[in-house]
Amino acid sequence: MIPKETGFRMRGEFSEHLGTVMIFPERPGSWPYGAQPALPAFRKIWEAITADEQLFLIVSPAMRDKAQSMVQDLERVTLLTIPQNDAWARDTAPTFVSAPGSIMGINWQFNAWGGDYDGLYTDYAEDDALAPALCEMLDIPVFDAHPFVLEGGSIHSDGNGTILVTESCLLSPGRNPSMTKDEIADMLCRCLGGSKVLWLPRGIYNDETNEHVDNVCAFLRPGEVVLAWTDDPSDPQYPLSCACLEYLESVTDAEGRRLTIHKLPIPAHPVCITQHDLDGFTFAEGEDTREVGERLAASYVNFYFTNHSVLLPQFGGDNAESDAQAVRLMQAWCPDRRIVPIPARELIVGGGNIHCLTQQIPAISCVR
Amino acid sequence: MIPKETGFRMRGEFSEHLGTVMIFPERPGSWPYGAQPALPAFRKIWEAITADEQLFLIVSPAMRDKAQSMVQDLERVTLLTIPQNDAWARDTAPTFVSAPGSIMGINWQFNAWGGDYDGLYTDYAEDDALAPALCEMLDIPVFDAHPFVLEGGSIHSDGNGTILVTESCLLSPGRNPSMTKDEIADMLCRCLGGSKVLWLPRGIYNDETNEHVDNVCAFLRPGEVVLAWTDDPSDPQYPLSCACLEYLESVTDAEGRRLTIHKLPIPAHPVCITQHDLDGFTFAEGEDTREVGERLAASYVNFYFTNHSVLLPQFGGDNAESDAQAVRLMQAWCPDRRIVPIPARELIVGGGNIHCLTQQIPAISCVR
Numbered sequence: 001m002i003p004k005e006t007g008f009r010m011r012g013e014f015s016e017h018l019g020t021v022m023i024f025p026e027r028p029g030s031w032p033y034g035a036q037p038a039l040p041a042f043r044k045i046w047e048a049i050t051a052d053e054q055l056f057l058i059v060s061p062a063m064r065d066k067a068q069s070m071v072q073d074l075e076r077v078t079l080l081t082i083p084q085n086d087a088w089a090r091d092t093a094p095t096f097v098s099a100p101g102s103i104m105g106i107n108w109q110f111n112a113w114g115g116d117y118d119g120l121y122t123d124y125a126e127d128d129a130l131a132p133a134l135c136e137m138l139d140i141p142v143f144d145a146h147p148f149v150l151e152g153g154s155i156h157s158d159g160n161g162t163i164l165v166t167e168s169c170l171l172s173p174g175r176n177p178s179m180t181k182d183e184i185a186d187m188l189c190r191c192l193g194g195s196k197v198l199w200l201p202r203g204i205y206n207d208e209t210n211e212h213v214d215n216v217c218a219f220l221r222p223g224e225v226v227l228a229w230t231d232d233p234s235d236p237q238y239p240l241s242c243a244c245l246e247y248l249e250s251v252t253d254a255e256g257r258r259l260t261i262h263k264l265p266i267p268a269h270p271v272c273i274t275q276h277d278l279d280g281f282t283f284a285e286g287e288d289t290r291e292v293g294e295r296l297a298a299s300y301v302n303f304y305f306t307n308h309s310v311l312l313p314q315f316g317g318d319n320a321e322s323d324a325q326a327v328r329l330m331q332a333w334c335p336d337r338r339i340v341p342i343p344a345r346e347l348i349v350g351g352g353n354i355h356c357l358t359q360q361i362p363a364i365s366c367v368r
Numbered sequence: 369m370i371p372k373e374t375g376f377r378m379r380g381e382f383s384e385h386l387g388t389v390m391i392f393p394e395r396p397g398s399w400p401y402g403a404q405p406a407l408p409a410f411r412k413i414w415e416a417i418t419a420d421e422q423l424f425l426i427v428s429p430a431m432r433d434k435a436q437s438m439v440q441d442l443e444r445v446t447l448l449t450i451p452q453n454d455a456w457a458r459d460t461a462p463t464f465v466s467a468p469g470s471i472m473g474i475n476w477q478f479n480a481w482g483g484d485y486d487g488l489y490t491d492y493a494e495d496d497a498l499a500p501a502l503c504e505m506l507d508i509p510v511f512d513a514h515p516f517v518l519e520g521g522s523i524h525s526d527g528n529g530t531i532l533v534t535e536s537c538l539l540s541p542g543r544n545p546s547m548t549k550d551e552i553a554d555m556l557c558r559c560l561g562g563s564k565v566l567w568l569p570r571g572i573y574n575d576e577t578n579e580h581v582d583n584v585c586a587f588l589r590p591g592e593v594v595l596a597w598t599d600d601p602s603d604p605q606y607p608l609s610c611a612c613l614e615y616l617e618s619v620t621d622a623e624g625r626r627l628t629i630h631k632l633p634i635p636a637h638p639v640c641i642t643q644h645d646l647d648g649f650t651f652a653e654g655e656d657t658r659e660v661g662e663r664l665a666a667s668y669v670n671f672y673f674t675n676h677s678v679l680l681p682q683f684g685g686d687n688a689e690s691d692a693q694a695v696r697l698m699q700a701w702c703p704d705r706r707i708v709p710i711p712a713r714e715l716i717v718g719g720g721n722i723h724c725l726t727q728q729i730p731a732i733s734c735v736r
Contacts, residue, residue, distance in 0.1 A: 068440050072436050075505065078422065100468045100469040101468040137444060138444075
């Protein structure tokens, strides 16, 4: 049963949620020093989500007690013990689609962002098994999309038929090399209830996900997107953002509308790995490593909508002014939402950001 | 907006659940010795529910840490801190009704089973405020039925239009004395999406809820009920059960069907309050008290359906044979469900049983 054929579609993240899925961080190759530097940011995210909606927090058996102690004073948290290889719920949890009176979780194949070709680690069997395990625990039916390889961070939906992706990621040889671009678009539309795929050419410079769309461009609402931007032609992000802008200005969405495009400047100063960060990692055999001075894919577009808020990355240090500007702009574009700044440097050190760590479950009332 | 007019109705409890609402026991006039004797039974109920579905466990601020420590090893538990006056979620949590793509919680007025007329305690303001507080935390819309007085334990629904109640409760002067029987039936049908109310004359002997239906009769599925029964003409329950049987044999349900009636014998030996029980209570000013030798309203019909199980009360002691018979009968009538025996003597000491302590939220997939 193909979701689209039975009326299912992926709602916009800005639509109402039943709750949010997250995963407790643990992987030593992603979270230096036993994740201690990152946990305060996780805690702030959990606080902001549970102020608005339910939080389903997945945790490995080994981390269960620690997670429990960190969330026990929060309302609306449900711990779910499921083994996994890392904390990127956006990419390993199911993508939820809904139809009047029903909800379904899509179980994409997961190969750690590129498998043998350029995957980031080799031990991803538990990540690949996470989506059906979660659906079973929440009693949500599963649509199995295997062997189609996809991560949730590589797609956005406007809820009205438009799916937003990047060519750099979806056409990467590490995902579905035997499929043509049209076949991939067709698969996306059938799984997500879409009618048109918009193909941004690129994402964020040095983004190890092959430039997931969720770090470069996101819907604020149907017909309106934010695009990670820089006005500095010497910045390696400049040609990537320009190519995306040019594309977005040239297309219409599934309803035939021109898009309103808001430019959201990236941090003014690169956010880079330090020797101290590096000393805290323990990499597994075959795992992608980091190096000192490596520029991280820091972008404010990796925000997350809860029911009433925007959880917005902040990078601190010499980016205080960029941080404040991002808050001001997002508040202006989302006047009905509370902007919750999240100190995110220790998250991007892990390789992603707030949006990568979260996955929304649409509200029942939003399944109409 | 009246629920029925917009397509909402109360599903049968035997239909699929999203989860179950319960409340952590605390009230000194209901739960002797700080609820310690009853907590093992609660724990067994929590274990059985979380094996099948989510558990939303309401707890007062004072009991939060204790509740946390008692459920921290269980999956799928969500603690929600909401003050309340007692643990009877069936009666104080909302009654959930659903329509394709939507769910709503009905906020009945609660007056502690009779208010000034014959209510069981006088400090029920937090109980009355519980339903909207829970709906707000779970982001579920509320239909406010005030000033109509009702407890969830006084109604059953077959999901297909038939509502089952007792005259002894719904026509008691402590509920809605200004309304006629027809007006009450109309109100029930409009709130619950029903089309026919079946009025059992009585409930269980000495049931202090004015004989709630959920202790005497329940749907196993549309067209099929269990009725608490005794063959002993000298038992005070005998005339009550006979009157119910006679009524049930004389009526048809909302779909015009005769009902299949299964007789479920009550415990062979009365379950009574002991001096030890009594020594453990602390009654508030104006609270209904207990006395030694008082017969409790023990009935196996106060079971609860989870998604795959029946949580069935067991009274122990000299009722071991009755207990085993109830398990055998329920297993025969519900061959697809696991029967989970729950030691319930310490629950009925509190004044109710498993069904009184639980309230189902219908599954999304069941909202079709």
